[in-house]
Amino acid sequence: MLNMDLNLLVTLNVLLTEANITRAAQKQGMSVSAMSRALTRLRVVLNDPLLVKSGRFMVLTPYAASVRPRVTQLIEQIEQVFKTPDVPDFIQLNQQFTLRASAGFAENSGALLLARMRQDAPAVTLRIISKEEKYGRGLKEGKLDAEIAVISNNTEQEMKSRLLFSDKMVGVVSKTHPLMQLSVTTENLQQYEFIGIDRRAPGERIQPVCCMSGSGIAIKPAVMLVSGFSAAIAIAAMSDLIAVVPAQFTANLRKSLFSFRLPFPAEGLNFSLLWHPRTDNDPVQKWFRECILQVCRGDE
């Protein structure tokens, strides 16, 4: 490997192009003396005078003339590597996007999200990885493009995030549930049993959403724990169990059930979109995140 400050490569290119130290200095935005010093350093590194005086002007040495086309080509390639990414051609974009989200999101908003994406990019595909699948470091390793999650202490600090929406909790029962014959009061709710949400991925623990200890109301522990909101709703539909789920997140899933406002204060959930800083400036990833944001905020 040539022991050379690669900044000198740019200087060399200008010098060989201009064959004139003053013009090269002007082009580089530096003083003539600085350019002259740069030429001196290049002469030492490359062991060739590169530019020599010919009367009043400077001319390239045979070595300088021979390397000039390759140096110019190299600089053009470097500029190509670091230039600002072009605006992507979404019509031609043929890419699969992988989003990690709960099964509830997939069932509730997956179709809407794909439709929104295909408005701009007809050839893209969408893969929604459920929370149950083990993708612990998926964002970091580039296996995931984004994740929808409730930020907790276990969320990796380096991840970028944006709040999608704050969701209130609602109760859900089947339309044949005895509660349908009663008014929804704390006392009546205490006669029935609850389904809890329990996601115990490695290092992750979300408190069952039916836990109401914070309100000072004693509720029996959940008799069943499932890993997602959609499963809780499905079980509530077939039983007398009460599910407590986030309202907006499960809006479509609850259409055939009876939903009710909780008669006690229950902490809502803040759903955020997470992505790795690596993709923060990527125009395609930015667009993908914007699609998610629009669908979650109902901008369609």
Add this chain to the structure above:
DNA sequence: ATTCCTACCGACTGCTGTCT
């Protein structure tokens, strides 16, 4: 035609200040 002088241009370098 040749020589000398002067002005101008371009490159180089010593000194100095700044930054890491």
Add this chain to the structure above:
DNA sequence: AGACAGCAGTCGGTAGGAAT
């Protein structure tokens, strides 16, 4: 301390005009 850049001065080459 070392690397780097700017300022100012120096040096060498060229061009043009005047004198010879």
